[in-house]
Amino acid sequence: MHIAIFGANGPTGRLVTRRVLDTGHTAAAVTRRPRDFPFTDDRLTVVGADVRDAAAVADVVAGADAVLSSLGVPFSLRPIDTYSVGVENIVAAMHASEVRRLVAVSSTGAHHYPGRVDPPFALRIVEPLITRTIGKSTYDDQRRMEDIVTGSGLDWTVVRPSGLFDLPAPTKYVAGEVDPVGMFTARIDLADYMTRLAADTTTVGKTVVVSTTEQVPTMWQMMRREASRADAKTHY
Incomplete structure (x- = not known):
């Protein structure tokens, strides 16, 4: 398969691109900063394009067998529309090129899961605070994005991870039409699952x-990690 990956230069997108290549596919990694992309491969094309540019998106999607969207935007109190605008352009391009398969990443944070398995006590305190303050604009736009995807008429799948963190290799993660487990998802698990979904x-x-249940951090470890991240950028 030839797979177009949007948000490819973010922490998750880079892992998705690597997994796609490692499983034998070819890939077009789409980023606004192609010179910053960290690796090369004979089966990889790094494309400098902005997901807000409908014409550029159309050029990338043409000829793809599937599209994976891992667009990412840091929390902000300012209005955010990257998810919805970007996916709207992706959907339009897929219809124009008759590409059917779309996998788009959203978040469990944009939705309430009363049946969440083994939620830590800290989640009950922090989640309402985030969803009403710094996460509100992000989650609002993720819900708009989901509406666009689910109403697209394409062969879509929406993937909702929980709080993202880093591990070196995939785990025996929990995934599918189930309630989230705990409150975290390793980026490598999300990348592995997205790659599998391309042909599923x-x-x-x-x-x-998709939930990670092994080697997960505590809430406070996660907050310290995120506070110290120096690469908090919009990933598209």
């Missing part, structure tokens, strides 16, 4: 979650 017809028209 059983998840077409479904919203799924």
